[in-house]
Amino acid sequence: MNGNGYDKRSWKKKRRRQTEGFEAVAMYWARAKKDGKFGLSYLDNQVFSWSVSDIFDRDLLRKKSFDVASVQCLLRDQVKRIPDTFTSFESYLDSFTWPLIEEVHADVFSSLDGYSEANFIEVTQVGNLDASKPILGFRVAEPVKDEKSRETYVPVENDIIVLSSHKPRHVSDLTQNKSSFVLGSNKKSSGPVTKAWEFKPKVCWSYAHKPAEAESSQCSQPSQCFDGRLIEWLGLEKFGLNDSQLNAVSDCVSLMDSNSSSIKLLWGPPGTGKTKTISSILWAMLIKGRRTLACAPTNTAVLEIAARIVNLTAKSSDGTVFLNDIVLFGNKKKMKIDNDYYLSKVYLNSRAERLLPCFKSNTGWRHCLCVLIDLLDP
Known part of the structure; x- marks a missing residue:
């Protein structure tokens, strides 16, 4: 044929x-x-x-x-x-x-x-x-x-x-x-x-997008030049940030030790590194031991941020941050997270499923410790 x-x-x-x-x-x-x-x-x-x-x-x-x-x-x-x-x-x-x-x-x-x-x-x-x-x-x-x-x-x-x-x-x-x-x-x-x-074919929308006023990500109030020693301590050199992005991170980091409440707006047109800057801020907060909640309007954005932080944590060899410091939660079906997906390591439901056997009364950690104590007790 x-x-x-x-x-x-x-x-x-x-x-x-x-x-x-x-x-x-x-x-x-x-x-x-x-x-x-x-x-x-x-x-x-x-x-x-x-x-x-x-x-x-x-x-x-x-x-x-x-x-x-x-x-x-x-x-x-x-x-x-x-x-x-x-x-x-x-x-x-x-x-x-x-x-x-x-x-x-x-x-x-x-x-x-x-x-x-x-x-x-x-x-x-x-x-x-x-x-x-x-x-x-x-x-x-x-x-x-x-x-x-x-x-x-x-x-x-x-x-x-x-x-x-x-x-x-x-x-x-x-x-x-x-x-x-x-x-x-x-x-x-x-x-x-x-x-x-x-x-509903009669609903045809139009939307005029407001043009951006700058070509780089900036914070609402840029800070002074970022301290090089702080960059090295926080490990930010691995992100490859430009000056504008470093200033944005500096603004947020400088407020971590402040008692006042404030809001910082990170803005910029597409492709100017907003996601990279946000990842840097979250990394800095991890290094400083601060609890942070990161939210986004789409699952794609949440997964992108989580993926960057997880990859950085996995590559970190100095023992300053660990995967158990990160928790990802959301709709498992829409996020398409299965047990083989590497983000399942930090996904809340997957983590709970893995830890559940450790707390069972007959086979969990407590039972194993009791058996070990009975074995060592003369």
Whole structure:
């Protein structure tokens, strides 16, 4: 058999698998839409009603009025303090409604603001599943196995996704034309590569990104030149920081021994070493024995920071810091941390699983010590 005949057979098999996959998704949707299970919820309607300016407005739920499901909602006084006691079960649920919407708004803001660092996946095939609703079936490529690649996104049910014609490089990429992207909600994952998503095609956002005023990472109040002896003591030479980044680290380190509370803003355009600077600050705090909580709007950013600190700790041979000084926690499924992943050494759940046998009554440390004492006791 010649090569052309083999290629044709492979192509036909691939097309047949794709067709069968979409037929299975279409049949599933035909059954599921009858019970209305996948109708947009009240929370979905809230999210899809926001424009880009609404999402980037931190005070949206304190000042904006808008119409949802033909009900005029005044949000100025909706987010209130949750009381200690409740008069009924309904009042209990109502008390958490608007704080939940506020939290979702903040999550969408953080995710879109971190668009340039988001994981993504290529859509290889699209099919319309419903003639009366914007329900589409998608076939996506297999995730790239390279840990350094961002082309690793695996859609999960209830994800809010951005469908765009461009790879995510910068949030301003979404404004190249009026219909450059739409917002969608992942309704069902029916296999490793085939997904059913619902879209609101009328929601086409635009966002004008404010240009950066400098080309390097800086702190809000730069300090004096960094002390060379302190650089050597903290081991910061291994980071390869420039002067601006060293000044940023200096600002934060100088406040560690201060009793006053303050906020330092580290800012700069993409590619200017903000992540490297933050890693340096965390390393300095580890060396000085300070407890620090590092948070980020995306799992990718958290894992990047954790990976840098873990690698530095593993390479450190002077015994000043140890892996047990670092704890990583978050959603294990979304972070894609398994037992073979090197960050599982510091992941909280994995660490707890490894330590659990040490505290068992019949086989743990206490039992072993008691046996040793009984053995040595004359």
